[in-house]
Amino acid sequence: MKTKLAILTLAVSCAFAGNAMALTKEEYKVQKDRVEADYKAGKDKCLSLSANAKDICQAEAKGMEKVAKAELEAQYKPSPSHDKKIRDTKANAAYDIAKEKCDDLAGNAKDVCVKDAKAARTTAKADAKVSKVNAEANKDKADNMATARKDANADKNEALYKAARERCDTMAGAAKDGCQNDAKVKFGMK
Known part of the structure; x- marks a missing residue:
């Protein structure tokens, strides 16, 4: 599970790292939709877990979403x-x-x-x-x-x-x- 989340984080980071310049409004919207979809996918993976493992998984998914949104905002308005x-x-x-x-x-x-x-x-x-x-x-x-x-x-x-x-x-x-x-x-x- 952690490996998948790490790979997902790396993929999102690489996607953002590729664009050194500010994003256009359309690119921003597309990337924002992708971040939300990634969050939903990460959150869905937590459904099969229980107890504190589920809480940890959800915290990781939510954290990745927040970081991705902050990175996206920084790319949109550096x-x-x-x-x-x-x-x-x-x-x-x-x-x-x-x-x-x-x-x-x-x-x-x-x-x-x-x-x-x-x-x-x-x-x-x-x-x-x-x-x-x-x-x-x-x-x-x-x-x-x-x-x-x-x-x-x-x-x-x-x-x-x-x-x-x-x-x-x-x-x-x-x-x-x-x-x-x-x-x-x-x-x-x-």
Whole structure:
């Protein structure tokens, strides 16, 4: 199943990669219809599954649709904002899939899995923000770039710190205190 979804993703990506220039309105409509048809086909493949496997499959299908639509929009109206939207959409889709996969776990392992997924999403979104500012940057926007990098690093650090603290919850007493202190030091938290 994952192989088929990966092949489908690759096919959609290749279809979009072939057109470096902006799409015409007609091409956009045709590609949009294709994305919707691919989503319906992917969603139909999930019908034979049950329980969490079905939820994961549906999250993967929905994520692929959202990413394909964001890529299509970026081709139709190229801009740094649309490029950022693609990255954000990919981050959200990966998070939704990871969160569904975490449902197979229980207790602290599930909590750690969710925190790791959130940290990955936060990191990806922060990188997308920096990339957008980079694309828009010129000599007058150097201050904005530094601020965007600082904000992105702070967001990443906080998310990674929360994930590290969650890992400490499996410990008790002095070991837990040491783990939490190590996390504070590693991520520069007070």
